[in-house]
Amino acid sequence: MRRAARDALAGFAAGALLGAVGHFAALVAGAEGAPHDEASRRVSVELARLAGASMRFAVELALAVMLASGLAGAAAALLVRWAAPRFRRGRFAVVAAATAAALAAAVLRAFLRQPALLEPSLGGAHGTLAPLLARAAAHVGPAGLDAAAGAIVATLLAAGAFARIRIRNLEHQRNNERERDAERQRDVERERDAERERDVEREPEPARARDGKRKAARERGTWASWIGAARGLVRRRRALVIAAAVALLLAGALALRPRHRRAPRLLILAADSLRPDRFDERTAPNLLALARRGVSFDAALSPIARTTPSWISILTGLYPHSHGVRDMFPRRELRPAWLDYLPRRLRDAGFRTALVTDYAGDFFPLFDVGFERARVPPTLTLPLVFQREVVSRSPLALALLNHAPGRALFPVLRYLMTNSDPERLADEALDELDARDDRPAALFVFFSTTHVPFAAPAPWFRRFASPSYGGAHRYAYDVQRLADVTASDRGLPDADVAQLRALYDGALAAVDAAAARLIARADGDTLIVLLSDHGENLFEPGTTTHHGKWFKGGDESIRVPLVFAGAGVPRGVRVAEPVSLVDVAPTVSELARLPPARADGRSLVPAFSGALAPRDVFVETGLWLSGPATDDGVRYPALPELLEADARDGFQLVLKPRFEDVTVEAKHRLLRRGALELVYVPTVNGVRWQLFDDAADPHHARDLDGAHAEEPALQRALLKFLERDPERELDARDHLIRRVD
Numbered sequence: 001m002r003r004a005a006r007d008a009l010a011g012f013a014a015g016a017l018l019g020a021v022g023h024f025a026a027l028v029a030g031a032e033g034a035p036h037d038e039a040s041r042r043v044s045v046e047l048a049r050l051a052g053a054s055m056r057f058a059v060e061l062a063l064a065v066m067l068a069s070g071l072a073g074a075a076a077a078l079l080v081r082w083a084a085p086r087f088r089r090g091r092f093a094v095v096a097a098a099t100a101a102a103l104a105a106a107v108l109r110a111f112l113r114q115p116a117l118l119e120p121s122l123g124g125a126h127g128t129l130a131p132l133l134a135r136a137a138a139h140v141g142p143a144g145l146d147a148a149a150g151a152i153v154a155t156l157l158a159a160g161a162f163a164r165i166r167i168r169n170l171e172h173q174r175n176n177e178r179e180r181d182a183e184r185q186r187d188v189e190r191e192r193d194a195e196r197e198r199d200v201e202r203e204p205e206p207a208r209a210r211d212g213k214r215k216a217a218r219e220r221g222t223w224a225s226w227i228g229a230a231r232g233l234v235r236r237r238r239a240l241v242i243a244a245a246v247a248l249l250l251a252g253a254l255a256l257r258p259r260h261r262r263a264p265r266l267l268i269l270a271a272d273s274l275r276p277d278r279f280d281e282r283t284a285p286n287l288l289a290l291a292r293r294g295v296s297f298d299a300a301l302s303p304i305a306r307t308t309p310s311w312i313s314i315l316t317g318l319y320p321h322s323h324g325v326r327d328m329f330p331r332r333e334l335r336p337a338w339l340d341y342l343p344r345r346l347r348d349a350g351f352r353t354a355l356v357t358d359y360a361g362d363f364f365p366l367f368d369v370g371f372e373r374a375r376v377p378p379t380l381t382l383p384l385v386f387q388r389e390v391v392s393r394s395p396l397a398l399a400l401l402n403h404a405p406g407r408a409l410f411p412v413l414r415y416l417m418t419n420s421d422p423e424r425l426a427d428e429a430l431d432e433l434d435a436r437d438d439r440p441a442a443l444f445v446f447f448s449t450t451h452v453p454f455a456a457p458a459p460w461f462r463r464f465a466s467p468s469y470g471g472a473h474r475y476a477y478d479v480q481r482l483a484d485v486t487a488s489d490r491g492l493p494d495a496d497v498a499q500l501r502a503l504y505d506g507a508l509a510a511v512d513a514a515a516a517r518l519i520a521r522a523d524g525d526t527l528i529v530l531l532s533d534h535g536e537n538l539f540e541p542g543t544t545t546h547h548g549k550w551f552k553g554g555d556e557s558i559r560v561p562l563v564f565a566g567a568g569v570p571r572g573v574r575v576a577e578p579v580s581l582v583d584v585a586p587t588v589s590e591l592a593r594l595p596p597a598r599a600d601g602r603s604l605v606p607a608f609s610g611a612l613a614p615r616d617v618f619v620e621t622g623l624w625l626s627g628p629a630t631d632d633g634v635r636y637p638a639l640p641e642l643l644e645a646d647a648r649d650g651f652q653l654v655l656k657p658r659f660e661d662v663t664v665e666a667k668h669r670l671l672r673r674g675a676l677e678l679v680y681v682p683t684v685n686g687v688r689w690q691l692f693d694d695a696a697d698p699h700h701a702r703d704l705d706g707a708h709a710e711e712p713a714l715q716r717a718l719l720k721f722l723e724r725d726p727e728r729e730l731d732a733r734d735h736l737i738r739r740v741d
Contacts, residue, residue: 012073022069030120064406068396079098106399111399115137125478262435263523265440266443267445268444270532273451275559283505297604305547309327317586319600331655332646343370354371354444358419383651392416420449420455422447423457423514447511449511454500461476461506501539524566527567527588562584573607579607634682642656642659668680671717678715680718686733
């Protein structure tokens, strides 16, 4: 036991040393080059200023990597000791080599599972290892590597078992030889005793009695030693039997523990950037099947193609100008707590409300919307940006800490955009459903994998991709570099565009498979709602992947799936009339029999029977990441200059107050009436109007401004909608500016 402990300690030291060397070498090698533009330079300066204050995180991460590597080294040492029990000379070198191999295998397995997560830390798409890793990812999955590793371990365990059997046989032979020698010695002793007895018989009586007492004492001592050994053996075996019985009972109790397989009363299934036109039998068979057995709205639009304000509209039934959240970086005083959020109303009505999401749901902790339980990532703060940069450069950290305990210790792992796994999210959602709580469950699940960078895990990332593709976007859209925050503004060659669309379809298929597990849990009393916060551009004419910057290229960035299915919903209904996500909360409220609340939206239940009256739908754009949407539009700086870290709010990244008015004024607006879409573009000289027929011109290539009789009425309706903003008014140029009392 002492030798085993000594070997394990030596293996731990070797593993910790190797982990430290690998971790710090990766951090140094992964340092970014000089920023490409002024906006990126500002980000780099802020992070450099923060680096000293965030040293604690860097140290904690390094210690965690060393601990995990050390445990791998200790396990390798014990395995080597088991496989070669007589091996002594050079054992430490073998243990170090085995530990290095185990760490390399862990990194390779993590890469095969989530290649987009590991590739940047392993040299990138054009690094030395890229061709080898690409071949491995194309032909070997994590299950194959697990099988190979299991076979190696099983072989070593078997070798150790055979070695111990051989050693035991040799020891048995030696023991037999010792027994024979001892028997011969006893024969000699007996002969001597017999000779001594004969001599005693010839001696006087006192000497004979003395020798008899000595012999009896020897016999008693021999028997006592045998009896003590037997008792010790019985006690040890009894303890082992009791321990084994207790272990079996505990294992049986855990295995047979009743699982409360509960069905939700309300299941909101959402995924970021979902495009309903990408649904087909290859990419989303389960979501298509859900749409067929419910009511599907073919022209559902997001009120704003940015995640945070769109979700606030979904949960309140209010347009952004009514709830006040106009961008993804609201200051604390602009996060309304007084709103009638749908989860809070469900909770007050007796539901247990739960939310499960990954990186795209980072804004949820900023708002008290009424979720009793929430599995969410940390919010976007400047320290989190630094942590993300550090952890994403270390392949050992990504490989050894990306599990439930690791994500609990380092929540930044849940925030990484390339670490989104729909199956993991489905597991967590099912755990929430199975909680011991008899109240009806209202479960909200928000998947992120379909959002840029479209980084699906294996096998989905290669499901639709071309095996011959060798560009920078093999596993994900490569726009996440800190030193180039404007990369998504650039166009791409046709091969890259085809690859990105294939990655998006793979991400959609991954979400579809995970959502199917949740849909299967529903019963006849479950209301299921499928939606998205906004759509996505995939390099349609005049676009890249920007959503929320403009209305170019058609409706792809604002049109979303919207399906109601299950309890109280008819089957097989399709609705062509345009509707909005602000209609979701009123519809769910009516179906769940909640009291009505103030809302800009309306209940869509009349559409279930074909009685939905036509109504205008309104949309606005969000903040621009960099540069104005148009050359003659209202201008403001790029995103890094717009934001600041609010020290009063945990260094939360928020919009600087002085830019709040101009960013609202610069927004483009859209009115949808039937198939017609009127676009409002504020310019330095006034407003430029654009009009498109979405049915005849889905990519908005032909502007009908001035050529359609209904346009003046549409313009008046859109301007009247803008005047409903409680804090702003239209000036002489028809720009929306802050009202001066």
